[in-house]
Structure formats: C-alpha cells, structure tokens
Amino acid sequence: MPVEVKVPTILRTYTDGEKAVTGTGGTLGEVLHDLDSRHAGIRERVVDGDAVRRFVNVYVNDEDVRFTGGLGTGVSDGDTVVILPAVAGG
C-alpha cells in the first residue's frame, strides 16, 4: 500500500534532494523499513530502538504518532506521513 512520506530538508541527502518519496507497508515501522531499502540510513535518523527519536516528530495524516501507537501506527493506501525534526534547543 503506497503512502507518501514528506522528508525534511535535513534528511533529503538520503533522497537525492526529493521532498517526498513513496513507501509501502501496513504500519509506520514497515514504511520506514521499506524506505530504508532504497534510501539507506534514513530510518536510523528517525528511529531509535523501537521508538521514534525524541527530537523527531512523525505525523500520519496530521496526527502525532506518539499518540497513535508510535511505529505500530497503521497506515493505508493514500495516507501521508510527515517527518519534521523538532525545533528545540537550550
């Protein structure tokens, strides 16, 4: 099931500059694995262990996945995944 994944500027080095790429899978975690098979290294920038990194935000259809099951969040055909690094500091 293809879903669109919007990639932030800082991760576009993995996608040849593309702002959006397509991935497949039934969950967010599967989609990120699928992306990593073509854009090696991108998954590690988003995922730490079995969760989304603390300072990365991922949204499926505008919902923050921290509240919808994290990497287990279900995705289906036509969904949109947005990845945004946190704007944060000290």
Next chain:
Amino acid sequence: MLTLDQATYDGIVAHARRDHPDEACGVVTGPVGSDRPERLVPLRNAARSTTFYELDPKDLLQLYRDMDARGEEPVVIYHSHTGSEAYPSRTDVELAPEPGAHYVLVSTRDGAHLPHRPAELRSYRIVDGEIAEEEVTVVPT
C-alpha cells in the same frame, strides 16, 4: 551575513523580553531560496523553561504547513538565552535541524529584559555541528 529590517529586529528582541525569564523562540520566514527574512512568526515555547525551548509538535506541523502554502522556508530560527550569553549551547548545535537557516540568539541576561537596557543579538550558521558566527546588519523597515 544576516540582514534584518528594524521592525523584525525589534520584534525578536521584544519577544525575548516578553517571555523572560523563560526562553522565547520563533522563526522569520521568507520565500524559498531567497535568504530574505520577511515574516516574523513568534512561537510558543512548549517547554516553558528558563534553559530549554521546544515547539509543541502541533504548532510545528502548523508552521511547516503554513510555510509550504506560502512557498516559504525558515530563513531565521531564533531563541533567547535568559541567563547566559547569546551563543549556541551544545544542545542548540546537536538539535539544529535547518542547515540553510540563520540561527539568531538573543540574550536577556543581566537586566537586558528591561526596555532601556541593550539586548545582545547575534547570528550563526550551524552546519554539521560547526558554529560560524556572522555579521548582523539592521536596515530601516
């Protein structure tokens, strides 16, 4: 070099003073690729902390959606330090997400949150963990 118009410069400093002693944060957006900071967008520090700032994930998504709709990008990302100098902290460098942005810091320490005291405003590029300070020029609005 970063060029800010006077109203934007004053707006950033005013925001830092308003939120003191918590850190203030925001962006100045401009057309993609222009390097022109045109639209001041003060944001909410969801951490409400004197030593840390973070956008609420909902506000972050809304910000990027608005910028996409307008064909903009964050030209300046600013925040304040309320008890230390206007220089990027280790956390600032580790978390800097926009290699193309100017990172502006304002310090409101030592009474600089008061309107009659000068506030220190400095700008940096932060790329691959390296900090490079740059000159700030203020032009009439």
